[in-house]
Amino acid sequence: MKFAFTDEQRMLRDTSQAFLSAESGSPAVRAASTSVQTYDRELWQKICEDMYWQGILAPESCDGLGLGWVEMAVVLEAAGERLLTAPLFATAQSTAALMLCPQTDMRDALLSAIVGGDIISVAMSDQRDGWSSCGVTATDKSNTTLLSGSSRFVPYGSSASKLLVVAVDASGSQSIWVVDTAQEGVAIEHTPTMDQTRAMATVSLENVAVSVDQLLANDAANIVDQTLALSRILVVADQVGIAQASLDISVEYTKERSQFDRTIASFQAIKHKAADMMLKVESARSLLYYAACVADAWFAGEADDVALQEAAYMASACASEAAFFNAGSGIQMHGGVGITEEYDIQLYFKRARATESFLGRPAEMREALACQLLDGGAP
């Protein structure tokens, strides 16, 4: 048993942190998040060319690195720590979704495109009734199928060249389609958000005609569920980074700030809050890397769907709360300056809030777990 990073994983963590510390400092994050493009294209290009993070999960046959979920988590954790404002989650999510779809030349071409730097986003839910609620209908019309409806909170949707659209037909069966964002009937609207470091869009489809060579998966309910679980694990990695950075910058601040002739870090009221923050982030980190190991095992056929869902529910509930608790406590530890625009803790606070409700709140995760534990089944 070795529940610790390998040398390669440690090296990946160190290089990721070093790269982002140089490229994604506070001024860079602020500039990127308020730019028209909503992210720094040059930085994203650098990531794609020099770091190759967009290719971590994709198989080598599709030009990817064919690494695992632990490696993906390592990099996303570093990204959360530095508030990376770039479509890294979006591309990891679509890579995961594609890897779940049956293997075809078209699917592999899409994976290669992501590795080549294309942004492809997943459009899966209209949020009418939670994250499993699909808002796009698929209606067969002679030789084509017409997609209509909307999907919300599509990450980096307004920068995407293609979308992976989940649709539902009259019988309730789900399917996944690839839709070019330039296709007729597709409208994508960037939706400004409180957290400006993760761009979101609403996708509206009006009788978008798709042909069978755009179909990625039929009877896709399981794939959609598994995509959700895997996506949650990706978000958890970001949240662990948020929780860690919130702790670090806040402790650093309390070591500098003096009141009553002492640094405020010397007061128990502050120390105990910091200790609780460390407990939260280390716990979330343990569940993150457990979930990443389960994801690897699941792809290898060594873990079942229930284990994958359970791991995602647990990690998501824990990391969402850790990120929010740490960022919120961080503001309190900063005192007055914590609520100013100038200090970074507010940026973490906003990203923590945004990721907390993205793909399901902690209470929803716990209820889903309770169904597994008490009702003997999925929610």
Added chain:
Amino acid sequence: MKLSFTAADEQFREEVADWLNDSLQGEFAKVRYRGGPGDEHHFVDERKAWERRLAEGRWTCIGWPEAWGGRAASIEQQVIFHEEYARAGGPGRMGHIGDTLTGPTLLAFGSEAQKAKYLPPIRNGEAFWSQGYSEPGAGSDLAAIRTRAVFDEPTRQWQITGQKVWTSLAHESDYVFVLARIDRDSQRHHGLGFFLVPLDQPGVTIRPITQLTGTAEFNEVYFDDAVCDADDIVGAPGDGWKVAMGLLGFERGVSTLGQQMLFQTELDEIIRIAKENGAARDPDIRQRIAEAHIGLRTMRYNSMRMLSGGEDGSLSREAMIYKLYWSSWHRNLGKLAMDVLGPEAELIEQGPYELNKLQSLFLFTRADTIYGGTNQIQRNLIAERALGMPKEPRGPAK
């Protein structure tokens, strides 16, 4: 990063499980699942006999070197042993302190004569130990101890006077190790000695402390010119603090997974009751059961990280949060048990005050966040040692 054990370790697991299942039969069937925290006063003689049975099978002190009768078991194997021990319902270990505290201390700091005298009886399940650290005036502030040890030249013996408290199972033990002040004028952690003291002697009086559960597992131990031999001081006179603190470094967390196995049994019981009495339909209870499940699994992966950590024995971040985490979790579990039971939780089923398992759990877990370093002390340690925040100011409040 891997979450599975090696094939060799799994084979070891099988060996442990088979032995335990074969051995916890007959006269030992009744001690299964007994004698754990909150139940330590039960089946003491049977559990001592069980220690000798373990010793016959070479299952005491498995982490010790082979030269002293151990197995030099790896961390993984020790984890597996504890896990299987808990799974099989092995009783609370009477030999626990000798095995995990006295032994490693003597192996690290003891003389050859001390090792030869004290290690074999521990290894063979024949001598039982308790620990004498805390005093009425030295709880969280251990360095404030006042128990005195004076060397008496004519008899060539140390004479010990003072009082220790919270000494588990002292009345069932043969020895106590005592941290005492040898230099009257010394302050704090200077001038201390670490002594090995037999309990069966005129100078020692043991008084049980009745707890809120009505039972008594802890004791006060009074020393009134109690004696031990000149050779029964570990390390040099004055090095007591170093020896005592060395003990803490031996806790590598090998028993954590076994502890969690017991916690799982408790949580399973609460879930069973919740399903049966309808509490499982209550949205608040559902949230809290899920939270308890998450917490227990978090502990497991925290432990696995801790156990996979550096071989140098230094405490990692996840090791530093472990006590704070499990004690808070367990205390919450006790409250959850009461809330699942509702008003029924109040009813005493037997005797004047014989509590059932969940009532004991609820009341006794209030101790979890206090003994072995209170949650407040744990938070200080985390803040100071892991986060590098300044130390607490010492001395009287102004």
